[in-house]
Amino acid sequence: NELEAGIRRGVQAGEFVPYYEQQIDLDSGRLVGFEMLARWDSPELGMVTPEIFIPIAEEIGVIAQMSEQLIEAAFADASQWDPELTLSVNISPVQMRDPWFAQKILKLLVKHRFPAHRLEIEITETCLHENIGMVRSMITSLRNQGVKVSLDDFGTGYASLSQLRSLPFDRLKIDRSFIRDLNKQDSNDKLVDAIISMSDGLKLPITAEGIENADILDALGRWGKLKGQGYHYGRPEPAQRVLERLAEAG
Ligand code: G
Ligand code: G
Ligand code: MN
Ligand code: NA
Numbered sequence: 717n718e719l720e721a722g723i724r725r726g727v728q729a730g731e732f733v734p735y736y737e738q739q740i741d742l743d744s745g746r747l748v749g750f751e752m753l754a755r756w757d758s759p760e761l762g763m764v765t766p767e768i769f770i771p772i773a774e775e776i777g778v779i780a781q782m783s784e785q786l787i788e789a790a791f792a793d794a795s796q797w798d799p800e801l802t803l804s805v806n807i808s809p810v811q812m813r814d815p816w817f818a819q820k821i822l823k824l825l826v827k828h829r830f831p832a833h834r835l836e837i838e839i840t841e842t843c844l845h846e847n848i849g850m851v852r853s854m855i856t857s858l859r860n861q862g863v864k865v866s867l868d869d870f871g872t873g874y875a876s877l878s879q880l881r882s883l884p885f886d887r888l889k890i891d892r893s894f895i896r897d898l899n900k901q902d903s904n905d906k907l908v909d910a911i912i913s914m915s916d917g918l919k920l921p922i923t924a925e926g927i928e929n930a931d932i933l934d935a936l937g938r939w940g941k942l943k944g945q946g947y948h949y950g951r952p953e954p955a956q957r958v959l960e961r962l963a964e965a966g
Contacts (some may be wrong), residue, residue, distance in 0.1 A: 720776050722758060723769055727778050727785070731757050732769075734790045735952035739804065739923065742933070742942045747965070749802030751838070751945060752790045753952045754782070774810045783811060784824065791828035793955040797962055804836040806868065809843045815850070818857035825861070832862030838889065839865065841873025848879065855884055866923070871911065880918060888915050892926020892946070898935040905935075912939050 726732060736750035756764035773779040787805055794803040811817055825832050837858060843851055855865045866887035867875060871894055880888075890911060897904040915922050927933050927946030936942055953961075 719768075720772060722760065723756070723772055724776065724778060726756055726758060727773075727782050730785060731759070732782050732786055733757050733954065734786050734793065735954055736793075736958050737945055737952040738949045739802070739943055739945045740949055742924070742936060742944045743940060747801065748943060749804060749834075749836075750794070750797075750958065751804040751806075751952075752786065753806070754786050755952075770808065774808055779808050779810050780814065780820075783808065784820065787821075787824055788828065789955075791824065791830040793958070794834065795828065795830065796959060799831070799834070802834050802836055802864075804838055804866070806838045806840075809840065809846060812839060812843045812846060812851060812854060818854055818861065821858065821863060822861050825863075833864070836864040836866055836887070838868040840868045841870065841875040844876075844879050844883075845874045848883075852883055859884060859886070869925075871907075877914075880914075880920075885920060887921045887923060887943075889923040889925050895924050895926045895932060895936075895946070896928065898932050909939075912942075 733755050734752045735755050736752055738747055739749045739751060740746065741748045754766045754770070756769050758764050770779070773782050783805075790803055790805060794801065807817075814820070821835075821837070824830075825835065858865050864886040865884075866889055867880075867883075867885045868889045869891045870888045872891045890908065894904060894908050894911070898908065899905065912922060922942050924936055924942050924944040925946065927936070927944045927948045929948050932946075933944070933948055936944060
């Protein structure tokens with residue numbers, strides 16, 4: 717079909733570009749890094765969202781190649797930022813099935829002389845119903861290289877408490893569906909509170925996703941020690957805009 721052909725061509729032509737979303741330390745309000753979010757700059761369709769092209773790229777077997785191109789572009793971009801700022805990238809469960817994935821990341825880090833400790837790999841709960849032994853050794857290899865690994869979209873999928881205990885994640889990202897409803901529904905607030913105290917117990921730092929406005933940010937204030945991201949801080953934006961933002965901030 718046409719969309720598939722367009723995506724294949726787009727990978728060859730390098731039409732997939734990174735956008736960046738700010739990540740903030742909520743206690744200090746300081747920028748601490750960016751999450752890279754892929755966009756397809758298609759000559760025919762304009763800017764296409766990943767919800768459309770990621771599932772197709774997985775299906776037709778080009779996700780790994782696409783992701784490597786995006787990560788290389790992101791390393792080049794992030795090399796121009798303050799070296800304190802981290803870079804988070806989303807990884808598909810399909811890539812997690814590749815036994816050489818950690819090796820491939822290491823090769824890209826070396827090629828771009830990008831410090832491993834600045835890189836955070838985000839995997840979703842969907843990865844966790846794959847071969848769990850393989851997932852564990854993948855996470856371990858990445859962490860041995862100095863790369864951080866976080867569990868994305870937490871609360872929406874299949875992560876069990878025993879997996880949380882036994883997999884060495886560096887961070888847990890609470891899905892935006894829980895954050896959006898803060899101060900709206902008491903049962904939701906209690907659930908978020910339970911997730912946060914559980915994570916404290918496991919010594920797992922937390923990022924709150926989907927902070928859309930000042931009220932939600934305010935509601936998160938009762939917990940402390942969180943990182944956060946969301947439209948309240950700005951929409952994902954292209955590399956050039958990030959550079960302008962960093963220059964303005966001094
Ligand atoms: O940017 P946006 O909010 O539209 O992203 C939608 C979804 O696409 C999110 O779940 C995000 O994690 C995913 N996504 C964005 N960029 C990438 C990428 O480079 N690789 C993978 N596998 N998923 C991505
Ligand atoms: O699944 P993942 O967490 O990687 O999803 C990131 C996606 O969430 C991106 O597509 C981004 O555009 C979107 N996003 C980021 N902040 C917000 C927000 O505050 N509200 C909503 N609705 N979506 C957001
Ligand atoms: Mn993510
Ligand atoms: Na998420």
